[in-house]
Amino acid sequence: MQKKWWQDKFAYQIYPKSFADSDGDGIGDLRGIINKLDYLQELGVDIVWLSPIFCSPLADQGYDISDYYNIDPKFGTMADMEELIAKAREKNICILMDLVVNHCSDEHIWFKKAMEEPEGRYGKYFYIEEGKGEEPPCNWRSYFGGSAWERIPGTNKYYFHAFHKKQPDLNWENEEVRQEIYKMINWWLDKGLGGFRIDAIINIKKVLPFKDYEPDREDGMVSIRTMLKEAEGVGEFLSEMKRETFEKYDAFTVGEVFDARVEELPLFFGEDGYFSSIFEFGPALIGKSDNGWYDCKEAEREVYKEVCFKSQLKADKIGFMSNIIENHDEPRGVNEFIPKEDLSEKSKKLLAAVYFLQKGIPFIYQGQELGMENTVFHSMEEVDDISTRDEYQVALDAGYSEEEALRIVSKYSRDNARTPFQWSDEDNAGFTKGKPWLALNPNYPVINAAEQIKRKTSVYYFYKELIALRKSEEYKETFVYGEFEPVLPEVKNFMAYLRKGQDKNILVAANFQKEAVTLTLPVTCKKVLLHNDEDIRMERSTVTFQGYQVVVMEVK
Numbered sequence: 001m002q003k004k005w006w007q008d009k010f011a012y013q014i015y016p017k018s019f020a021d022s023d024g025d026g027i028g029d030l031r032g033i034i035n036k037l038d039y040l041q042e043l044g045v046d047i048v049w050l051s052p053i054f055c056s057p058l059a060d061q062g063y064d065i066s067d068y069y070n071i072d073p074k075f076g077t078m079a080d081m082e083e084l085i086a087k088a089r090e091k092n093i094c095i096l097m098d099l100v101v102n103h104c105s106d107e108h109i110w111f112k113k114a115m116e117e118p119e120g121r122y123g124k125y126f127y128i129e130e131g132k133g134e135e136p137p138c139n140w141r142s143y144f145g146g147s148a149w150e151r152i153p154g155t156n157k158y159y160f161h162a163f164h165k166k167q168p169d170l171n172w173e174n175e176e177v178r179q180e181i182y183k184m185i186n187w188w189l190d191k192g193l194g195g196f197r198i199d200a201i202i203n204i205k206k207v208l209p210f211k212d213y214e215p216d217r218e219d220g221m222v223s224i225r226t227m228l229k230e231a232e233g234v235g236e237f238l239s240e241m242k243r244e245t246f247e248k249y250d251a252f253t254v255g256e257v258f259d260a261r262v263e264e265l266p267l268f269f270g271e272d273g274y275f276s277s278i279f280e281f282g283p284a285l286i287g288k289s290d291n292g293w294y295d296c297k298e299a300e301r302e303v304y305k306e307v308c309f310k311s312q313l314k315a316d317k318i319g320f321m322s323n324i325i326e327n328h329d330e331p332r333g334v335n336e337f338i339p340k341e342d343l344s345e346k347s348k349k350l351l352a353a354v355y356f357l358q359k360g361i362p363f364i365y366q367g368q369e370l371g372m373e374n375t376v377f378h379s380m381e382e383v384d385d386i387s388t389r390d391e392y393q394v395a396l397d398a399g400y401s402e403e404e405a406l407r408i409v410s411k412y413s414r415d416n417a418r419t420p421f422q423w424s425d426e427d428n429a430g431f432t433k434g435k436p437w438l439a440l441n442p443n444y445p446v447i448n449a450a451e452q453i454k455r456k457t458s459v460y461y462f463y464k465e466l467i468a469l470r471k472s473e474e475y476k477e478t479f480v481y482g483e484f485e486p487v488l489p490e491v492k493n494f495m496a497y498l499r500k501g502q503d504k505n506i507l508v509a510a511n512f513q514k515e516a517v518t519l520t521l522p523v524t525c526k527k528v529l530l531h532n533d534e535d536i537r538m539e540r541s542t543v544t545f546q547g548y549q550v551v552v553m554e555v556k
């Protein structure tokens, strides 16, 4: 397999609104990020993915873009962005922006013109259809609840929005739209970006003409995902986009691709794939239900292990997936994958090691390196996210009381990961001198960067060591290119795997429970590289692992 510049890198996701506020308006900004570049460098960050900072009414926190060529004043200026790209580059950090091109904002000039003249040139930039009598053109449900069609006032025409009604879908069938998008991508790449994270991209291909499907809920509607399973031909758009843009710049691209067909995975992230990589959402989807958050189940450790192993074995022959335990759409990974009663720095380090050292490009979401946790919502007033509001209603409609519905959405709310970064134990965790746009997690006096940087046993230090280990001259080849092989997969609540490199083998072994366990390993330890306990004994092949102990070792 051909080597690429990004394969030995790891990426750090910044959610700009919640990272660092430099001007006291309660909203994080680009200047805030520039001020924290030393922090990122110290951690060892190679690639930063910025969630959207383009002009936006922020109906969906910037995933609704009203001008692709400008920075939203809430986040700063184009000069700030250029400074960020340049200063990051001096520290060997490259910047990825978020490419949100399935849809734009209803405040984008294209959409405004389309509304003025639905039959005109810009009407064709979107999906605008006649209603069926008094009904929308078809029965697809938006991801954020309700019909995916919004009526255009004064007409019987509707426009399509897979997400919020303030996020009209762009019509990728229209060549002019595609050319506009490619022009914009190249314009940004010319500014020196390292590449893009590509939002919701699987949605760009629709089954046309629009038609009804069998309803999957009592509202008579059907999930868009049902239609996507039938959609053919997304690859033609994706190959064209790659050819016209990314390829010319050797950019790194990571696609947010849900539900790709297994047999098509090589097309997505193989040697000549549409993208450099795609996210591995397997773990995030454990226990999730199409019915809504009220129907979700716990993410069992054993299932987590199975899902990771399956994905690793599948991806190993294809290329590099991007591994995550959380992002801005998910609750905090430590709350998802570690039982509540066992949550500790030790178990957080275990989770960090088992996911970070799998094959692929590891992504760290801001605050994950501190072991930041889900927050507490006392009422819906404290929730900002539109998806959480919809799911609250879904839970009420399913017969849950307001109290129960709040409990349900608190567990899965996207706002859990969107609370401001916890820099210190000062006011507002040092995030802002003003009023934060979203309340801080009340645990910031205990969990914060300043404290963890001072303490060598912290989660932060463990992440730093993991990052350094994956990059070390000695072991890099094995961690980046080494084969993946499950070890003792049948042992319950124990997760271990080998990374087999050209001249070294590394074992990652984790006792994913509070009880100690004694096991005979198929390999013996040559050198312990990293662990999360005070003292460990690994000389023999029969080893006792303490509760939540994780050990990374070179083996013979």
Ligand code: TEU
Pocket (backbone or CB within 6 Å): 060, 063, 064, 100, 143, 163, 199, 200, 256, 258, 328, 329, 387, 414
């Ligand atoms: O997410 C796409 C997506 O599929 C989400 O709807 C996801 O299933 C959901 O957020 C889980 O709660 C991307 C972005 O990551 C997300 O923040 C945006 O809201 C969405 O696209 C629309 O742009």
